[in-house]
Amino acid sequence: MSTITAISTFTFKITALCNNLLRCPTIVLIGWIWLAVMLFIALFAEILTPYAYTALDLSARLQPPVGFGGQINHLLGTDELGRDVMSRLVTSIQMSLLIAFASTLISATIGLTLGFLAARFRGWVEQAVMVAIDFQASIPFMLIALAVLAFFGNTLVLFICLMGCHGWERTARITRNLTVAAVEQGYANAVQALGASTWRIYFRHILPNIASTLIVSMTLTFPEVILLESGLSFLGLGVQAPLTSLGNMVGYGREYLQSAPWILLAPAAVIVLTTLSISLVGDWVRDKLDPTLQ
Known part of the structure; x- marks a missing residue:
């Protein structure tokens, strides 16, 4: 199978996926719409925020949302410092999605590279990668994150x-297994017989054939990162002030749960709906791209 054929096959799968989008279950379509809204908010957050997310107005402190006794100039109310909750929510969505998207790309890159290395260099290299995978999977990542942040401090880049x-260990394991299976098939050996280098075979011929499975794996990592970031920010070890994120808002709002629950409920609802939508869409994409489920 040539590179063009492999890419054409993957493109055909994506085209078929788009054609089936309008025929997907209603709950999945709602998930697509919600994710599109979140992406739109993240891209145009500076335009959509009515106030600066750090702007203080102590005269409007703990103002409830519109419909619950609040004023129209603060649709979702204000927090304990008079900051507009809607403005902070929009900025938090942008920050949380930025962290989740960048982290997912880094995780996929690490997993893909180590998976290819394990498949290419059998022996001690493969054993070392598999040991690293097992070690990573055996320790709760929250403990690793707490230790790193406590020792090195916290900046956005480090976070x-x-x-x-x-x-990354899940992506590495999937990549290694699928690559070993692909190498044993005829098209990889045929391309190698024509003089193609090993890495050209991996990235130009094997990768397009396993991309659909890796995309599904990324849809699992993305919501996990959102929840992990929210948990660390809730504990005060995630995104640091003056920056804000969804977990950061939940962490500050927990002290006002009885007197001003809207501070916590708005970002908490976004976290739940976003992770649920990604999970629903990811399951639907897996069903459409995995030939064994057809």
């Missing part, structure tokens, strides 16, 4: 890189 170390 994103740390989140990028989550989930």
Whole structure:
């Protein structure tokens, strides 16, 4: 199978996926719409925020949302410092999705590279990669994150890189297994007989054939990173002030759960609906791209 054929096959799968989008179950379609709204908010957050997310207005402190006694100039109310909850929510969505997207790409890159190395260099290299995978999978990542952040401190770049170390072991294991299976098939040997280098075979011929499975794996990592970032920010070890994220908002709002629950409920609802939508869409994509489920 040539490179063009492999890419054409993957393109055909994506085209078929798009054609089936409007015929997907209603709950999945709602998930697609919700994710599209979240992406739109993340891309145009600076335009959509009515106020600066750090702007203080102590005269409007703990103002409830519209419909619950609040004023129209603060649709979702204000927090304990008079900051507009809607503005902070929009900015938090942008920050949380940025962290999740960048971390997922880093995780996928690490897993793909180590998976290819394990498949290419059998023997001690493969054993070392598999030991690293087992070691990563045996320790709760939350403990690793807490130890790293406590020892090295916290910056946004460090936090994103740390989140990028989550989930790579799953991608590496999948990549290694699928690559070994693909190498044993005839098309990889045929391309190698024509003089193609090993890495050209892997990235130009094998990768397009296993990309659909890796995409599904990424849909699992993405919501996990969102939840992990939210948990660390809730504990005060995630995104640091003056920056804000969904977990950061939940962490600050927990102290006002009885007097001003809207501070916590708005970001918590976004976390739940976003992770649920990604899970629903990921399951649907897996069903459409996995030929064994057809």
